[in-house]
Amino acid sequence: MEKSIEVRNPRTGKFDYVIIPPPQKLLAQQCQRMRRAQVRWFTLGIEGRIEALQSWKQYIIKAREKLIDALIVDTGRLSMSVFEVDWLIASIDRWCMKAPRLLRVNEYDTSVSYINLQQTAEPYPLVGVISPWSFPLLLSTVDTVPALLAGCAVIVKPSEIAPRFMAPLQATLNNIPQLRDVLSFVEGGEETGAFLLECVDVICFTGNIETGRSVFETAAEQFIPAYLELGGKDPAIVLESADLDLATSAILWGAVVNSGQSCNSIERIYVASSIFEKFYHQLITKAHKLQFAYPTIESGELGPIIAAKQAIIISEHLQDAKVAGAVIHCGGIENINGGWWCRPTVLTEVDHTMKVMTEETFGPIMPVMAFKTVSEAINLANDSIYGNGAAVFAQEEQEASLVAQHIHTSTVSINDASLAIAIPEGETNAFKFSGIGEKRFGAAGLTRFLCKKNLFIKTKPIHNPWWFNNPMDS
Numbered sequence: 001m002e003k004s005i006e007v008r009n010p011r012t013g014k015f016d017y018v019i020i021p022p023p024q025k026l027l028a029q030q031c032q033r034m035r036r037a038q039v040r041w042f043t044l045g046i047e048g049r050i051e052a053l054q055s056w057k058q059y060i061i062k063a064r065e066k067l068i069d070a071l072i073v074d075t076g077r078l079s080m081s082v083f084e085v086d087w088l089i090a091s092i093d094r095w096c097m098k099a100p101r102l103l104r105v106n107e108y109d110t111s112v113s114y115i116n117l118q119q120t121a122e123p124y125p126l127v128g129v130i131s132p133w134s135f136p137l138l139l140s141t142v143d144t145v146p147a148l149l150a151g152c153a154v155i156v157k158p159s160e161i162a163p164r165f166m167a168p169l170q171a172t173l174n175n176i177p178q179l180r181d182v183l184s185f186v187e188g189g190e191e192t193g194a195f196l197l198e199c200v201d202v203i204c205f206t207g208n209i210e211t212g213r214s215v216f217e218t219a220a221e222q223f224i225p226a227y228l229e230l231g232g233k234d235p236a237i238v239l240e241s242a243d244l245d246l247a248t249s250a251i252l253w254g255a256v257v258n259s260g261q262s263c264n265s266i267e268r269i270y271v272a273s274s275i276f277e278k279f280y281h282q283l284i285t286k287a288h289k290l291q292f293a294y295p296t297i298e299s300g301e302l303g304p305i306i307a308a309k310q311a312i313i314i315s316e317h318l319q320d321a322k323v324a325g326a327v328i329h330c331g332g333i334e335n336i337n338g339g340w341w342c343r344p345t346v347l348t349e350v351d352h353t354m355k356v357m358t359e360e361t362f363g364p365i366m367p368v369m370a371f372k373t374v375s376e377a378i379n380l381a382n383d384s385i386y387g388n389g390a391a392v393f394a395q396e397e398q399e400a401s402l403v404a405q406h407i408h409t410s411t412v413s414i415n416d417a418s419l420a421i422a423i424p425e426g427e428t429n430a431f432k433f434s435g436i437g438e439k440r441f442g443a444a445g446l447t448r449f450l451c452k453k454n455l456f457i458k459t460k461p462i463h464n465p466w467w468f469n470n471p472m473d474s
């Protein structure tokens with residue numbers, strides 16, 4: 001059994017919170033209870049499930065301030081904490097609106113005139129969700145809401161690095177018995193996560209590649225589907241014709257929002273050599289205007305680096321680049337009274353021998369590299385094990401789209417950056433090491449929790465021509 005885990009406060013560096021993972025036996029029993037409750041939950045039908053989720057939404061709205069406060073301590077930042085709670089409220093409405101259509105039973109003719117096909121589906125009974133610390137509430141609920149509407153029970157194990165939001169969130173379920181029985185949030189770390197994989201019928205995992213590989217191996221042993229959403233190293237390509245003011249503003253946002261702690265962060269920038277100098281000077285000027293949210297949380301836009309382990313990686317990448325000859329024009333990481341903070345950091349003289357260009361940094365780091373030809377830019381963008389997202393900037397949308405066709409990533413933002421954070425629409429698949437399977441956007445965000453099933457219905461009482469001893473043969 002996993003021992004109690006002390007939780008660090010990202011602003012002070014102090015360990016001021018404790019979580020107590022449940023014993024494995026209790027967790028296994030809880031999963032059994034949830035499976036039984038799922039049968040009742042599914043029987044409620046989509047109208048009943050929507051009613052329960054709408055009721056949950058009202059309790060979340062009542063608990064909005066408490067949830068925001070807990071997230072602020074978990075993450076040390078303000079506006080993204082507000083965003084996470086409001087995003088959950090909006091996502092309940094969005095999925096409640098879409099679910100009835102997605103769950104409709106469809107009937108089709110088949111190639112055999114007297115046999116119809118009724119396409120129906122059964123939800124996986126128990127979905128496991130394992131989430132990271134970068135957007136603790138959002139990433140614990142992004143798959144949960146559609147899975148519940150699909151008719152599944154859902155057990156969520158958020159990150160042990162940012163778990164304070166769980167108590168107020170769990171409390172919102174107290175007055176909705178149907179939902180409380182099929183949705184729970186479990187405290188714990190690696191061991192609890194690993195054990196959970198043995199108790200569920202499908203797993204949605206968001207985290208890094210190394211953990212994802214281990215989750216995928218266990219899922220294979222358990223013979224359960226695994227949807228993995230893993231790391232990224234999103235490139236931005238700025239073509240010669242691009243609007244520089246627009247490109248620098250969009251890239252700065254894409255690289256620095258949530259202090260770069262987003263799987264869709266822009267982490268490397270390739271700029272046409274003719275506009276290279278102008279581009280990075282403008283980026284530096286804009287980067288200088290952003291301030292730390294310190295000493296008070298309202299002091300600026302930039303929250304702390306939430307996980308101490310990530311601060312080590314950011315420092316390592318910057319040091320590695322510096323030793324190899326990169327020029328760091330602004331920014332850098334520092335410890336202020338126990339918390340780790342990183343200013344928007346612009347680097348040039350970088351290349352693909354450096355970690356900062358090839359490994360996920362997960363901080364507000366903007367290494368900028370010049371290219372001479374468009375095909376060189378495309379090759380550089382594709383020279384990565386990651387395939388989450390990308391951005392392309394050009395005067396004409398068509399010119400950018402043409403380049404986008406050649407970039408091997410799940411999404412490409414044209415004349416903007418990191419739009420996948422803001423627009424959860426459009427089905428995509430995971431590319432390269434950034435994940436496995438259908439991603440959570442578009443209709444698949446819900447339908448991937450259903451086991452599709454065909455009912456073949458004979459509409460005329462006749463013998464099939466392919467049967468043995470068929471009277472039609474004589």
Ligand code: NAD
Nearest residue numbers: 131132133158159189190193194207208211229230231263
């Ligand atoms: P992590 O892989 O260390 O942990 C993620 C979760 O997995 C945590 O809840 C952790 O307790 C649990 N876990 C750890 N070991 C486990 C095991 N063996 N079995 C089961 N569960 C286990 O990742 P992190 O440091 O929390 O998050 C940062 C990573 O998440 C980055 O790589 C980032 O790119 C990625 N991320 C991806 C997306 C996306 O949508 N693609 C979104 C946000 C973050």
